[in-house]
Amino acid sequence: MHVPDGYLGPHTYIPLWILMIPIWAYAARRLSEELRSRQVPLLALSAAFSFVIMMFNVPIPGGSTGHAVGGAIVGIVLGPWAAVISISVALVLQALMFGDGGITAIPANCLTMAVLMPFSAYYIYRIISGKSDILSSRRVAAAAVAGYVSLTLAAGATGFLFGIQPILEQDASGMPLYMPYGLNVTMPAMLIEHVLGFGFLEALVTALIFAYIQKADPSLLIGAMRGPRGNSASSG
Amino acid sequence: MDNKTLRNMLIGLAVLVILTPLGLLAIGETFGEWGNEELKDKIGYVPEGMEKISSLWEAPLPDYALPGFENFSASAIIYIISALLGVAICGGLLYYWGRRVTRNRPD
Numbered sequence A: 001m002h003v004p005d006g007y008l009g010p011h012t013y014i015p016l017w018i019l020m021i022p023i024w025a026y027a028a029r030r031l032s033e034e035l036r037s038r039q040v041p042l043l044a045l046s047a048a049f050s051f052v053i054m055m056f057n058v059p060i061p062g063g064s065t066g067h068a069v070g071g072a073i074v075g076i077v078l079g080p081w082a083a084v085i086s087i088s089v090a091l092v093l094q095a096l097m098f099g100d101g102g103i104t105a106i107p108a109n110c111l112t113m114a115v116l117m118p119f120s121a122y123y124i125y126r127i128i129s130g131k132s133d134i135l136s137s138r139r140v141a142a143a144a145v146a147g148y149v150s151l152t153l154a155a156g157a158t159g160f161l162f163g164i165q166p167i168l169e170q171d172a173s174g175m176p177l178y179m180p181y182g183l184n185v186t187m188p189a190m191l192i193e194h195v196l197g198f199g200f201l202e203a204l205v206t207a208l209i210f211a212y213i214q215k216a217d218p219s220l221l222i223g224a225m226r227g228p229r230g231n232s233a234s235s236g
Numbered sequence B: 001m002d003n004k005t006l007r008n009m010l011i012g013l014a015v016l017v018i019l020t021p022l023g024l025l026a027i028g029e030t031f032g033e034w035g036n037e038e039l040k041d042k043i044g045y046v047p048e049g050m051e052k053i054s055s056l057w058e059a060p061l062p063d064y065a066l067p068g069f070e071n072f073s074a075s076a077i078i079y080i081i082s083a084l085l086g087v088a089i090c091g092g093l094l095y096y097w098g099r100r101v102t103r104n105r106p107d
Helices: A010-034 A039-055 A071-078 A080-098 A106-129 A137-163 A183-216 A220-224 B001-023 B035-041 B048-053 B073-100
Strands: A058-060 A063-068
Touching: A010 A063, A010 A071, A010 A080, A010 A106, A039 A071, A039 A080, A039 A220, A039 B001, A039 B073, A058 A183, A058 B048, A063 A183, A071 A080, A071 A137, A106 A137, A137 A183, A183 A220, A183 B001, B001 B073, B035 B048
Parallel strands: none
Antiparallel strands: A058 A063
């Protein structure tokens, strides 16, 4: 899902830079105001974990390979704004140092994997969890569904960005300048492999880590429940 | 987070880092991440804009590898070193920043 340089034209990546810069700035401000000192090691670990988990390429039938992102579990445990910063740091390093994802495509990759993914996962998890006990298995299931759906959403968004390129960017003779495939190819390609394959991987990773934290230190999960501006379930 | 949980998570992360070369075993292509040559094989040409932008940046360790070290054990070691660099830089940056912004907070 790491869009390389050259697949998105300037009519896409320039607006995405303009969109993402204030999102990063706001997320950093929110996090710097709300982060608790006991969460700092977990924040650092989350970015490191996300970086590493993305290196586990897994093949699926049909000849395609892909990986989990970790954006769902980070969004659920640390909250979505923390996840924006954490996953973005991992993605920017991957682009700069390892050429995994393009430089011009940094905001596209951060929008899908570091914004859409943790936010959708966070809200899906909260809706399915309802008022269930923090230690309940319903919450593990909620985390799994959140992982599955959020990765699929991110993949769909990437497919959409790919697929609008032939419409937005053509040369004088109508030839595509960047990603040559349209929505009719990119949407099914990105969605099917994540719906049938990598979504389950993200669900598994999310549920396993969630269940471990439930067992090891559920106070970490109560912290996340406090949510934006410290205004919900627990006073922590 | 208590020290035991932190320690266990660090152990888990270390195990993942050591196992990362498993990710090298996956053979196949990733949709939308083809190189120029691969795309040329697919559609017969490289779109003009793509050709200009695609080599904009030269990463020091492209695809977590060093050109010239292509056998499995060498690529596995470079893959693990890449994972360690990722852990150290991502974790280090956020730890440093997090400590700075929370230094006056009790919890």
